[in-house]
Amino acid sequence: MKILVVEDSRSNLHLPIQHVEKFGATTLSARSGEEALEKYARTRPDLVLLDVVLPDMDGFLVAQRIRAMEGPGEWTPIIFLSAESDESSIENGITAGGDDYLLKPVSEIVLGAKIRAMQHIVLMRSSLIALTRKLDAANQELVRISSSDALTGVANRRFFDEAISIEWRRARRHSNSIAMMMCDIDYFKLYNDTYGNQAGDECLRKVAKAIRQHTERPSDIVARYGGEEFAVVLPETTISGALMVAEKIRNAIRELNIQHASSPGGTVTLSIGLASAAPGFDNPPDDLIQAASKALLHAKHGGRDRICRADET
Numbered sequence: 001m002k003i004l005v006v007e008d009s010r011s012n013l014h015l016p017i018q019h020v021e022k023f024g025a026t027t028l029s030a031r032s033g034e035e036a037l038e039k040y041a042r043t044r045p046d047l048v049l050l051d052v053v054l055p056d057m058d059g060f061l062v063a064q065r066i067r068a069m070e071g072p073g074e075w076t077p078i079i080f081l082s083a084e085s086d087e088s089s090i091e092n093g094i095t096a097g098g099d100d101y102l103l104k105p106v107s108e109i110v111l112g113a114k115i116r117a118m119q120h121i122v123l124m125r126s127s128l129i130a131l132t133r134k135l136d137a138a139n140q141e142l143v144r145i146s147s148s149d150a151l152t153g154v155a156n157r158r159f160f161d162e163a164i165s166i167e168w169r170r171a172r173r174h175s176n177s178i179a180m181m182m183c184d185i186d187y188f189k190l191y192n193d194t195y196g197n198q199a200g201d202e203c204l205r206k207v208a209k210a211i212r213q214h215t216e217r218p219s220d221i222v223a224r225y226g227g228e229e230f231a232v233v234l235p236e237t238t239i240s241g242a243l244m245v246a247e248k249i250r251n252a253i254r255e256l257n258i259q260h261a262s263s264p265g266g267t268v269t270l271s272i273g274l275a276s277a278a279p280g281f282d283n284p285p286d287d288l289i290q291a292a293s294k295a296l297l298h299a300k301h302g303g304r305d306r307i308c309r310a311d312e313t
Contacts, residue, residue, distance in 0.1 A: 001025040001026070001046040001047060001115070001119060002025065002026045002028065002043065002045045002046050002047075003020050003025045003026070003027055003028070003045055003046065003047045003048070003049060003115070004027075004028045004029075004030065004036065004039055004040060004043070004045040004047070004048045004049070005017050005020065005027055005028070005029050005030070005049045006029075006030045006031075006033075006035075006036040006048065006049065006050045006051055006054070006059070006062065007029070007031065007049075007051045007081070008031050008032065008051060008053065008054050008055050009031075010031070012051075012104070013029055013031065015105065015106070016049055016081065016106055016111065017029060019106065019108045019111045019112065020049070020111075020115070022108065022112075023111075023112050023115055023116075025046075025047075025115070028043060028045060031054075031055075032054055032055055032056050033054045033055075033056050033057035033058075033059070033061065033062045034056055034057075036048075036050070036054075036062050037062060037065055037066070037069070040066055040069065040076075041069060044076075045076065046076070046077075046119075046122065047076065047077045047078075047079070047115065047118055047119075047122075048063075048066065048076060048077070048078045048079070049079050049081055049111075050062060050063060050078055050079065050080050050081065050098070051080075051081050051082065052080055052081070052082040052084060052089065052093070053082070059080060059082075059093075059096075060092055060093060060095075060096035060098075061096070063078050063080075063093070063096040063097040063098050064096050064097055066078065066097065067097040073129060075122075075125065077099045077100075077118040077121065077122065078097060078098045078099055078100075079098065079099060079100040079101070079102060079114055079118070080093040080098045080100070080101045080102065081102055081104055081106060082101065082102075082103065082104060083103065083104045085103050089101075099118065100114055100118075102114065146158070147159035149208075149223070149224040151201055151204060151205065151224070152204055152205050152208035152209075152224050153205070153208065153209075154208045154211070154212055154222045154223055154224055154230070155221060155222060155223035155224070156223060156224060157223065157224065157225060157226060159221075159223060160221065160223035160225065160231055160233070163221050163223075163233060164180075164221070164233050164285045164288075164289070165285055167219075167221070167233055167235050167285075168279050168284075168285040168288070169279075170235065171235065171236070171278065171279050172279040172280070172281070175278065176235070176236045176278065177236065177237060177238050177239075177276050177277065177278045178233070178234070178235055178236070178237065178276065178277060178278075178279065178288065179233075179234040179237040179238065179239060179241065179242035179274065179275065179276035180231065180232065180233055180234070180242075180274070180275050180276070180288050180289065180291075180292040181231070181232040181234070181242060181245070181246055181249075181272055181273065181274055181292060182225065182229065182230075182231055182272070182273045182289075182292040182293050182295070182296040183211065183229065183230040183231070183232065183249065183270050183271070183272050183273075183296075184228060184229045184230075184270070184271050184272075184296055184300065185203070185204075185207055185228040185229075185268060185269075185270060186263060186268070186269045186270065186271055186300075186304040186305060187260065187262055187263050187304070188200070188203075188227070188228035190260075190262035190263075191203060191260050191262065191263075191268065193262075194260075194261055194262050203258055203268060204224075204228065206256055206258060207230070207253060207256070207268070207270070208222070208224065208230065210249065210252040210253055210256060211230055211232065211249050211252075211253075213252070214245065214248045214249045214252050215232055215234070215245060215249075217234075219235045219236075220232065220233065220234055220235070221233040231289075231292075232245075232249075237276065238276055239274060239275070239276035239309055239310075239311055242274050242276055243274060243307065243309065246272045246274055246307045247307065249270065249272065250269075250270050250272060250305070250306075250307060253268060253269060253270040254267065254269060254305075256268065264304075265305065269304060269305035270305065271296060271299040271300045271304045271305065271306060271307075271308075272296065272299060272306075272307045272308070273292045273293060273294065273295030273296025273297070273298065273299055273307075273308050273310065274292060274295055274307060274308065274309045274310060275288055275291035275292040275295055275309075275310035275311075276288075276310075276311075277291070291310040292310060294310060295308045295309060295310040296308065
């Protein structure tokens with residue numbers, strides 16, 4: 001351990017340092033409150049032995065400032081050393097952020113026992129923090145898994161339903177437009193029948209990856225809506241902005257050049273329906289989903305491998 005001993009008297013400083021070094025710890029010393037704070041900030045000791053009476057400020061104030069300097073999750077044990085044995089002094093020490101209060105002259109046995117106790121607490125606390133971090137990481141991974149589509153890696157339908165509700169409310173608060181794309185792989189059932197389910201799965205993965213690569217903003221959401229259908233939510237986007245993204249995605253799917261003998265063009269293509277809205281106070285996000293889905297139907301009925309806007313249907 002690295003222990004900071006704060007004592008204004010040189011003669012009084014010698015004894016606790018001697019005890020601490022017998023315990024096997026490394027000692028740092030300070031003879032004023034300012035020096036103690038400077039050394040604490042620079043060295044971050046494992047424990048502070050703090051005299052109450054100091055020349056520039058009392059130990060209670062030093063303890064308060066140490067606590068203020070600690071970052072989130074940090075904790076340094078502070079043991080006050082004082083000749084004052086009244087209850088109010090002890091109460092003030094604990095209120096100021098101290099963890100224990102010892103009377104001078106300090107016994108070597110008592111001080112050693114207190115240091116060992118604090119050391120055990122620090123070790124247990126460190127173990128608990130490490131365990132908590134592991135649990136947090138595991139929980140984050142569980143959330144990621146539960147919100148992702150196992151086959152394609154994009155968001156799943158459950159995540160999409162929650163996300164579009166959140167984005168819809170956000171757009172309503174800020175009076176922004178929100179756009180949505182419904183994308184469907186053309187003649188996918190025929191693709192599966194021709195090439196088999198394994199090839200169909202690989203096709204879905206490639207299409208999902210291409211869609212995700214061409215929705216570049218972190219706020220954009222790509223989800224597998226169901227089967228061979230994908231939904232894309234574009235916050236703060238008008239219909240014209242969504243059209244630019246949709247064109248990039250449609251061209252990207254064509255450039256994958258996935259062979260599809262049962263498709264008129266000989267490769268896998270995508271039909272896309274677009275819709276955009278500025279949410280009001282009484283319309284739900286289902287209206288946007290239905291508008292994009294209806295536009296997708298128009299795109300498919302119009303010959304597939306095309307984009308159809310809800311405002312043009």
